[in-house]
Every structure is written in C-alpha cells, then in structure tokens.
C-alpha cells in the first residue's frame with residue numbers, strides 16, 4: 851500500500867517504519883509526515899509520543915483525538931514549505947495543508963508547525 855502521506859513510497863519504507871519505532875524521523879518533515887499518517891490511522895499513542903513533552907495532550911485528550919481522526923476521511927497532505935529541520939538542526943518549521951472530509955464537506959488543517967528535538971528525536975512542539 852502507498853503511504854498515506856502521499857510520498858509514493860511503500861508505507862513500511864516511509865511513515866510505517868517511524869510509527870513502528872524501527873527508525874527515528876531524520877528530519878522535521880519526516881516526523882510531520884508520520885504524524886499525518888498516524889492521524890489517518892487514528893494512532894493516538896504515536897500522536898502523543900511524537901509530541902514534545904511540554905505540549906503533549908493528556909490520555910483523555912488522546913481518546914478524543916482518536917475518535918475525531920476516525921470520524922473523518924483523510925484526503926491528502928501537501929507540504930508547502932520547510933525551514934531548517936534537517937539532520938544537524940535542533941528546530942525546524944514545516945508549512946503544510948492536510949485535507950479531510952467531515953460531514954460530507956471538504957475541510958483542511960493549515961499550519962506552519964514548529965518541530966524541536968527532544969532527547970535527540972524530532973517531536974512536534
């Protein structure tokens with residue numbers, strides 16, 4: 851199956867390896883893509899794990915996130931721009947738009963998100 855993040859790669863060679871913990875995201879963009887894919891899978895555990903500990907949602911919020919992520923149909927992800935977030939950076943921004951269908955209407959999430967390294971690993975801040 852093609853990865854839900856739209857990379858044209860196999861899921862297991864793309865976000866799957868990161869979500870399953872086989873490897874760490876090497877860039878902020880990879881981490882962001884894996885989080886989008888986790889939304890399409892309603893994988894709340896990974897969404898919490900990939901969040902900076904200072905901003906991490908609670909277990910109760912996790913249930914709400916999973917419920918919502920399951921209730922919509924994920925349409926696709928577009929990475930618009932990125933700044934830093936490479937192997938030698940400690941912060942990075944990724945600007946993206948994620949499309950989904952909710953109640954029969956197309957909707958989107960647009961963000962210019964900040965990513966940081968925590969204990970050496972990229973996380974969503």
Ligand SMILES: [Zn+2]
Nearest residue numbers: 853855864865
């Ligand atoms: Zn992917």
